[in-house]
Amino acid sequence: xxxxxxxxxxxxxxxxxxxxxxxxxxxxxxxxxxxxxxxxxxxxxxxxxxxxxxxxxxxxxxxxxxxxxxxxxxxxxxxxxxxxxxxxxxxxxxxxxxxxxxxxxxxxxxxxxxxxxxxxxxxxxxxxxxxxxxxxxxxxxxxxxxxxxxxxxxxxxxxxxxxxxxxxxxxxxxxxxxxxxxxxxxxxxxxxxxxxxxxxxxxxxxxxxxxxxxxxxxxxxxxxxxxxxxxxxxxxxxxxxxxxxxxxxxxxxxxxxxxxxxxxxxxxxxxxxxxxxxxxxxxxxxxxxxxxxx
Amino acid sequence: xxxxxxxxxxxxxxxxxxxxxxxxxxxxxxxxxxxxxxxxxxxxxxxxxxxxxxxxxxxxxxxxxxxxxxxxxxxxxxxxxxxxxxxxxxxxxxxxxxxxxxxxxxxxxxxxxxxxxxxxxxxxxxxxxxxxxxxxxxxxxxxxxxxxxxxxxxxxxxxxxxxxxxxxxxxxxxxxxxxxxxxxxxxxxxxxxxxxxxxxxxxxxxxxxxxxxxxxxxxxxxxxxxxxxxxxxxxxxxxxxxxxxxxxxxxxxxxxxxxxxxxxxxxxxxxxxxxxxxxxxxxxxxxxxxxxxxxxxxxxxxxxxxxxxxxxxxxxxxxxxxxxxxxxxxxxx
Numbered sequence: 001x002x003x004x005x006x007x008x009x010x011x012x013x014x015x016x017x018x019x020x021x022x023x024x025x026x027x028x029x030x031x032x033x034x035x036x037x038x039x040x041x042x043x044x045x046x047x048x049x050x051x052x053x054x055x056x057x058x059x060x061x062x063x064x065x066x067x068x069x070x071x072x073x074x075x076x077x078x079x080x081x082x083x084x085x086x087x088x089x090x091x092x093x094x095x096x097x098x099x100x101x102x103x104x105x106x107x108x109x110x111x112x113x114x115x116x117x118x119x120x121x122x123x124x125x126x127x128x129x130x131x132x133x134x135x136x137x138x139x140x141x142x143x144x145x146x147x148x149x150x151x152x153x154x155x156x157x158x159x160x161x162x163x164x165x166x167x168x169x170x171x172x173x174x175x176x177x178x179x180x181x182x183x184x185x186x187x188x189x190x191x192x193x194x195x196x197x198x199x200x201x202x203x204x205x206x207x208x209x210x211x212x213x214x215x216x217x218x219x220x221x222x223x224x225x226x227x228x229x230x231x232x233x234x235x236x237x238x239x240x241x242x243x244x245x246x247x248x249x250x251x252x253x254x255x256x257x258x259x260x261x262x263x264x265x266x267x268x269x270x271x272x273x274x275x276x277x278x279x280x281x282x283x284x285x286x287x288x289x290x291x292x293x294x
Numbered sequence: 295x296x297x298x299x300x301x302x303x304x305x306x307x308x309x310x311x312x313x314x315x316x317x318x319x320x321x322x323x324x325x326x327x328x329x330x331x332x333x334x335x336x337x338x339x340x341x342x343x344x345x346x347x348x349x350x351x352x353x354x355x356x357x358x359x360x361x362x363x364x365x366x367x368x369x370x371x372x373x374x375x376x377x378x379x380x381x382x383x384x385x386x387x388x389x390x391x392x393x394x395x396x397x398x399x400x401x402x403x404x405x406x407x408x409x410x411x412x413x414x415x416x417x418x419x420x421x422x423x424x425x426x427x428x429x430x431x432x433x434x435x436x437x438x439x440x441x442x443x444x445x446x447x448x449x450x451x452x453x454x455x456x457x458x459x460x461x462x463x464x465x466x467x468x469x470x471x472x473x474x475x476x477x478x479x480x481x482x483x484x485x486x487x488x489x490x491x492x493x494x495x496x497x498x499x500x501x502x503x504x505x506x507x508x509x510x511x512x513x514x515x516x517x518x519x520x521x522x523x524x525x526x527x528x529x530x531x532x533x534x535x536x537x538x539x540x541x542x543x544x545x546x547x548x549x550x551x552x553x554x555x556x557x558x559x560x561x562x563x564x565x566x567x568x569x570x571x572x573x574x575x576x577x578x579x580x581x582x583x584x585x586x587x588x589x590x591x592x593x594x595x596x597x598x599x600x601x602x603x604x605x606x607x608x609x610x611x612x613x614x615x616x617x618x619x620x621x622x623x624x625x626x627x
Binding site: 029033035086089090093095096097099100101103104105106107108109110111112114115118119219223227230231233234238264267268270271272274275278279282 | 363367369371415418419421422423425426427429430431433434437438441546550553554557561587588589590591592593594595597598601602605
């Protein structure tokens, strides 16, 4: 039992990071009908910003909080800049063009990161706080993983409240259900879209800055995590907050447990799970409609 | 879906022709390519010829991708799966001592089988769902190929004796050119056949096609199968030409390249992706050799410019220029 509990907690930590990236993708698919793969670039930016704010020295806890908040803020600004300059022009485009436009944004951000930080990997945030553990019933669990899980749960609850309980959320829902009718009723659909994109960018940046102590940073991290997040969205059902949350946690646990017991199939298991879900339940675990119906 | 109608291919103003006349006119670049390919060895050799070998392979890859993206408006971000399967099939079988042509055919068959599988998996999906699934399939293969020892792990396989009678130099170029020309001609026939017409109809007005009683799912699966065959061929030729395969054959970069080549040249024309492939490979080759760190940034900017300013690609550029230029001279007067 003990040997199973530890990977499960680690998996939930990984799932938390996945969730923060996947929720942005899922919301943008549900509301804006756009597959914004630039979200992966915001994830990467968050990680690089968090690491470069205080340099390479070991950090204290307040400094980490400050670095993470600053990274989220700057990533949000980058998201706003990308929306205003490029992505805004893509919503009305037919066919593959919106996707290609966000792909171009991803490549440009990746190119800038390569020019600034170089192709090779970069060491991440260092602090003794990341290694502290909490003892629960005789088990030493990583405090940082528990913290990640708490953050993800908070974000899930927050986004859910925002969408279902506030007037802004009602506008978002209206814009998602019928854009033209919402616009006719006086809702600034463009503004709603802008807000959703910046929110997604901030959450992806949060994921990046939080994950930076756990992995080596490199310019390829943008898309490798993004592809996993896409699988999560397919499993959870696009547009569903709870579905995305459950799917992220399942995928995290699956990977972490398999790394322990069958490392050969660990990372492929996500895609096998995705294929199974598609065959058995094409709309995803908690999705209401067929994926991608525009 | 009404938006896709706007992108439908419309004949240039004042040139309403019968379908056959239009078809034959679009064959015009073919003899030009044949002639250019035949005299190329007199113009360049060695590394230059090798670069052009890679270019004709990418032309086949781009045309195979465009069957889905441009002609049928089926979105895909996982063409690397077919490319890589073709490459690895040819490499493994050639190392096992198979006849080169047999290995090539096996690569095509495996590519088309995988295409059919992906087509079946995404049968009920449109747009974004297909994008997500195709990219996941390719990613899956890239992970597996890096791990399995049959495929040489992360280093891939090298020193593939391609077994063709002529392995290097001018005669290999002619062999490769011949194979690619046959593939291009086949693709032309497919696109201009009744099957291609159905794909165009699916792209231009999917709802109406469904209501006419066409089994859309079947056509999607067939389109994926054919695309897989062409991309598998491109991958196997790339494996032979470079004499090596690696998990990079499956990387998202390859899938991204396929899309960029298509949209750069022009999604809605037959020859656009071919032009796009030539321009893209030349451009990225130059960038790689002079500014290796800049290449991704430059590709991103190029893609952005095409998407925002020139959505119909480079084949539209002359017409766009012709529209803009007289207006400016008129203003000067």
